[in-house]
Amino acid sequence: MTAAIIDGRAVAERVREQVAGEVAQLVERTGRPPGLATILVGDDPASVVYVAMKRKACAEAGIADHHQHLPTDVSQADVAALIERRNADPEVSGILLQLPVPAGLNGQDLTGLIAPGKDVDGLTPISVGRLVRGTPGLRPCTPVGVIALLDAYDVPLEGAETVVVGRSDLVGKPVSLLLLARHATVTICHSRTRDLSAVCSRADVLVAAAGIPRLLGAEHVKPGAVVIDVGVNRAEQGLVGDVDFATVAERARLITPVPGGVGPMTIAMLLRNTLLAAGLQESAGAQSAA
Numbered sequence: 001m002t003a004a005i006i007d008g009r010a011v012a013e014r015v016r017e018q019v020a021g022e023v024a025q026l027v028e029r030t031g032r033p034p035g036l037a038t039i040l041v042g043d044d045p046a047s048v049v050y051v052a053m054k055r056k057a058c059a060e061a062g063i064a065d066h067h068q069h070l071p072t073d074v075s076q077a078d079v080a081a082l083i084e085r086r087n088a089d090p091e092v093s094g095i096l097l098q099l100p101v102p103a104g105l106n107g108q109d110l111t112g113l114i115a116p117g118k119d120v121d122g123l124t125p126i127s128v129g130r131l132v133r134g135t136p137g138l139r140p141c142t143p144v145g146v147i148a149l150l151d152a153y154d155v156p157l158e159g160a161e162t163v164v165v166g167r168s169d170l171v172g173k174p175v176s177l178l179l180l181a182r183h184a185t186v187t188i189c190h191s192r193t194r195d196l197s198a199v200c201s202r203a204d205v206l207v208a209a210a211g212i213p214r215l216l217g218a219e220h221v222k223p224g225a226v227v228i229d230v231g232v233n234r235a236e237q238g239l240v241g242d243v244d245f246a247t248v249a250e251r252a253r254l255i256t257p258v259p260g261g262v263g264p265m266t267i268a269m270l271l272r273n274t275l276l277a278a279g280l281q282e283s284a285g286a287q288s289a290a
């Protein structure tokens, strides 16, 4: 079997076009575009690139850009004060504090200050609680992008045997909870899992999010499985995933490439979350005016 390739760029492009259309409708209705406030502290080169990509994508979708770049030596109190101002600003629909923040700042505490309705990264304790409970809320971008890719390719999840490799707060845990919410049977593997290949090869849907280049090979994959590779690792030959693409593609039914799989979905879902947040604020405003 040679797997069909899941085209994350194409799916992300469709999401972005759809968001841009809905943004235009919102502007027509309310006279105000959704706004994303990105906060970048310091000059970490990867963070600088990520934030620039997010801002460009926002501009293309018609979302207003409220970026703030703070120096590395800014105090925790000053970043906190900026977040509070953004929380109160009606022009700001979503707030994104780019992580990691420089040593000396506590990124988790700062993230926790973001108002839940503006938490477009879905990482505050309240958003996490809503995800665990399965109540409405903003979900983390990469995990929700994984689900959107599976949906775009009509992969059945209800009752499916799914295995997630990785248990981080950013990817592994939320993607597992989202799969559970779709009635999949979910197994979470991590660095201390015994016999990874035995567990993974049970999966109808295998999600790799360990951050280890080519951790998963053909022996980890059931013939006909769907394989989603979240991993982005720098190797000599460029970016590689957590899955050994060449051998796994011979066994799987569907597979994401790296790059061009999950990566583009993350930004697309950030745009969608910003639009969702703007919608939440619009309906909250309508309720308080009623």
Ligand code: NAD
Pocket: 142, 165, 166, 167, 168, 169, 170, 171, 172, 189, 190, 191, 192, 193, 196, 209, 210, 211, 212, 215, 230, 231, 232, 233, 262, 263, 264, 266
């Ligand atoms: P992390 O380092 O926080 O977590 C890695 C997880 O993998 C841990 O839970 C650990 O227990 C597990 N793990 C480590 N070694 C293992 C092993 N040998 N067997 C099984 N499990 C093992 O990483 P993260 O933030 O969750 O990111 C994971 C990967 O996804 C990274 O490559 C990261 O770059 C990538 N990522 C991509 C996107 C995207 O937009 N495409 C977004 C976020 C993260």
